[in-house]
Amino acid sequence: MNRYYIYLVLLNMLVNVIIFVPKILIQYRYEGAVMGVLIAIPIGVALNYLYSKAINKFPEQGLPEILAHSKHRWLKMLHFGSSQLIWFSAGLITLVGFIDILARFVNPEMPKLVFLVIYLAALFLIIQFPTERVMYFLEIVLFLNTPLIGFIIFKAFTNEYLIWDSILEVSTYIFVKPSLKSIAAATYCFAGYANLIIFNRVIKGKLKIWNFIAIFILGTFNLFTTFFIPIGFHGSDGAQEYLYPWISTADSLRMVYSPIERVIFLFLMFYMSISLMSVAVHWHVAYELIKGSFRGKISKKKNWMILSSFTCCSFIAVIYFNTVLLTKITVYWMIFRLGIEMIVVAIFFIWARRRTA
Structure with missing residues (x-):
């Protein structure tokens, strides 16, 4: 089993527990979210399988290396440009969402822009590292945080205040026709595989079937935990009232004999690094794709221009996007992403088979 591949998908699963996916799924809990989750699981695993198998035909190469000798330069630039936008916006949505969480739950008196500056300083340091070193950072963060997050989830499942009747009530809507919004939100939990577009550089050897079985098990558990645990704590109607259902759920947990009794503080601390x-x-993927758009090594001036554009977009988003607006934008972004993702995976899979035939 290739642990680096698992890390990329697991990271996406973990970060979506806290920000937008649970809110969207809970919003449509009576309107097909249960069926949407069930449909999203095979779609997510299939996309993982097809894309991973295709890009594995180019061992230890990212997209810039794969398309380096492409004769269709306009097609190459179109692919790079659209990919850069999607990956940058994916990171920006997560960044703005978590800064809003920090401003609400950690220090409401500190301006959001101060949180943003702190995050950007760390981000610009990390994204310029070689891909292998970024993966090492990710491995350390997951190694330190995943067991503790797993313990919090265990505490949630075994809590005496978890109302299983509310979970069963929502489960009875399993045969309601799902909305596209709930399917798009649920499939996003599996979308970490797409980072192979650059991180394939550090993947050694072929991906075995056990990787995809692991993704199926982790994804199924992640989705049902993300969706049902807040409903179990706050009720089938009450869960809808929270902007961030999982943070409110963490605040409902206590560890009586721990030095820090309120789980919400531990939960937020773990998720800062996640x-x-x-x-x-x-x-990092967006940055490497932008670098791949230029011939040869980029100059310091171009590098500063890239980082400056990242900074400007981040400041504009934090200033003008409130929580409600960001959630609405994210819903439609996820639908757009799912459509583009399915098209790109299908085209890349067919192209890779012909290229290596």
Whole structure:
């Protein structure tokens, strides 16, 4: 089993627990979200399988290396440009969302722009590292945080205040026709595989079937945990009232004999590094794709222009996007992403088979 591949998908699953996916799924809990989750699982695993198998035909190469000798330069630039925009926006959505969480739950008196400056300083340091070193950072963060997050989830499942009747009530809507919004939100939990567009550089050997079985198990558990645990704590109607259902759920947990009794503080502390690495991975991919658009090594001037554009977009988003607006934009962004993702995976899979035939 290739642990680097698992890391990329697991990171995307973990970060989506806290920000937008649970809110969207809970919003459509009576309107087909349960069926949407069930449909999203095979779609997510299939996209993982097709894309991973295709890009594995180009061992230890990212997209810039794969398309380096392409004769269709306009097609190459179109692919690079659209990919850069998608990956940058994915990181930006996570960044703006988590800064809003920090401003609400950690220090409401500190301006959001101060949080943004701190995050950007760390992000710009990480995204300029070689891809292998970024993966090492990700491995350390997951190694330190995943067991503790797993323990919090265990505490949630075994809590005496978890109302299983509310979970069963929502489960009875399993045969309601799902909305595209719930399917798009649920499939996003599996979308970490797309980072192979650059991180294939550090993948050694072929991906075995066990990798995809692991993704199926982790994804199924992640989606049902993300969706049902807040409903179990706050009720089938009450869960809808929270902007961030999982943070409110964490605040409902207590560890009586722990030095820190309120789980919400531990939960947010763990997710600070998880969200940082999620944005760093997305922006590293965008940064490498932008570098791949130029011939040869980019100059310091161009590098500063790239980082400056990242900074300007981040400041504009934090200033003008409130929580409600960001959620609405994210819903439609996820639908757009799912459509583009399915088209790109299908085309790349066919192209890779012909290229290596």
